[in-house]
Amino acid sequence: MSGLPMVGNLLSLDPELHSYFASMARTYGLIHTLRLGSKVSIVVTSPAIAREVLKDHDTIFANRDVPHVITAIEYGGRDIVFTPYGSEWRMLRKVCVRDMLGSSTLDAVYTLRRQEIRKTIGFLYWQAGQPVNIGEQMFLTVLNVITSMLWGGTVQEKESSRIGAEFWQVVGEVTGLLGKPNVSDFFPGLAWLDMQGIRKQMKGLAQRFDRIFDKVINQRIKMDKQGIISKESKDFLQVLLQLKDAGDSKTPLTMIHLKALLMVCFPISTVHVYQ
Template identity: 65%
Template sequence: MSIFSYDFWSFWWQSNDPNDNIAQILLGISLMLFTISWYSWMFNSNSKPKHMLLPPGPRGLPVVGNLPFLKPEFHSYLASLARTYGPILTLRLGQKISIVITSPALAREVLKDNDVNFANRDVPAVTKAMEIGACDIVWTQYGPQWRMLRKVSVLGMLGHSILDTVYNLRQQEIRNTCKYLYDQANCPVNLGEQMFLTVLNVITNMLWGGTVKGKERDAIAMEFRQAVAEVSDSLAKPNISDFFPVLSRFDLQGIKKKAEGANKKLDRIFDDVIDQRLKMNNGETESKDFLQVLLQLKDDTDAKVPLTMNHVKALLLDMVVGGTDTASNTIEFAMAELMNSPQIMKKAQQEIDLVVGNDNTVEESHLHKLHYLKNIMKEVLRLHPALPLLVPHSPSESCIIGGYTIPKGSRVFINAWAIQRDPSIWENPLEFRPERFSDGKLDYSGHDFSYFPFGSGRRICAGLPMAERTVMYFLASLLHSFNWELPAGENIDVSEKFGIVLKKKVPLVVVPSPRLSPSVFS
């Protein structure tokens, strides 16, 4: 996840928040004092022999480095810098050194040849401020605790066998969505928003569906969504504390305070749900949800690495944050690209009709036969990877990559978005052409560093199996159940907005018309 927001630099100059204006004044005072120590440090360091050869990069200003020159669409800005400075370059963002990798060969050096060294994270100040955020699977440093968290996640929720047992949850939610869309036939619908709600319902049902039910479940889901949005907003906002750790104690923008407030809301929600679970007898639940699995593991006193209550809450948060926007945005991009290429959409619908039939609904058992649809998903993730820069890595020790020194503790961006659009690797890279995957050679395993939308190495996305099933199943259901048109006078826009997760710049508003008999939706 990146610390940059969609409108990155305008935040500094166009803020209407009084707290932000105060922060700018305080920052100016602090930076004047900091400049003195900065130049003192530079003078002393220049008088010493240099042992590090950093990658080339654009020249920056004293103290702030390259910060004033960043562009809002950070992923494409980094790609443009790579065309000037090469496939490995340095950015100085305040006190932080950032390294940008933009080639398969160098990505392999980082994520395979030096995987263990780069398996750590440069943890944002917002995450450090959140008691449960510091315990999650995304930001926990590589080691026994992280291995325990990943194992628990896979065995308890994200593994293939677990996903098989909760298929009925995904089935019910997509059928509910199709019924809703059928009722909205010939009316404009914000598809991305609808998919977000559908995926959110699936995940929260998997998390605590056996614990909380009915209207109470819906109320908790809504409150949870609002709290998660506050956390995401805090992560997305440029934070002085990240660029200048020496100033982090002052929390000049109040971001830490807001994150702590969101943390308290989440903590209260989790406490309520956990209390309900603890009061229940296991025999009263229809199915075992993820929360029940976690609480049983927490009580295991023989575990080598104990699972604490903060770990339980952090993993619940991870599942929602990591699964909702990523899946729903991918579906939205897929539908936009298909509507922009009607012949490809028609071919996909013909394949689904042949496999499923016109008097039946899509089941997950059909997915392995939908080869062309799988190629469509691969092509969407090539053009629009959910996390265009992956989650930044941070070396635990300085090392040499591509002949240059990567300093210990630096932030390393792997620009998967740029690599997957590189014209030296891909023919007509900006063209949406699923047929380029018809040979079946490329998959999501991360072994080929020209295509790795879920990352690679030890910290490859743990939710890959769930993401693949969810996107394929929901996309197949939408294409099989409906034809899709734009509202009158509208045009397809597939441009992107950079953020924690890549989004469409313009939300996809579409008009569905049923392809199936009304009896199928009953």
């Protein structure tokens, strides 16, 4: 479909994209193009065509542009979401699906999940007769469960709460930046100007991420050397470090990969929290 010079169809987009795409499909057909700045996007609104793109020919369409803001993070674009399809992506997928979220690993972190659920039950028990915001409490419980699964066997309870609170604050701010339309993505030639200051903000958040990860990783390595790792302390971080140390001569799991996986496994983990 035609658009304005320079900006293309950017100014005509509706915030409710699903409704906007449906209306465009009625006018321009089940598959059509949009020009967003200097980039061309293909919109598919048919289940049959979507199946061809996402399943039958998925390897052809697997790669995607890395948002400019993601490149501000040292390990941005090195995770399972943005890594180009190939041996490195297949290695990361295997790590996520088989090693991190496989039944044996989820069974190993069952104790950590149970501890957090019991804390919530205990809190609700002692609030008997008083009003409780169940939605807020369940949200906090989910956050605590996921943080515990990430590195709950590494840091002490009080320290885990503090690190977890900072971690989720950074995650929230990063998510906010990722959701902002960025001129640098629509006009790559202007990316070096960082006109909205989004890349600069992300760099600051990336440094906070790195400090958190370095703290828990160094503490876990120290515990390993001292031989004080208990059977009940296994978490995702321990699994990743063991895979990194085991190594793979062809496609090794590096510390960059490890941090990238920790950063993105929050949305992945939410699917498995209650298993």
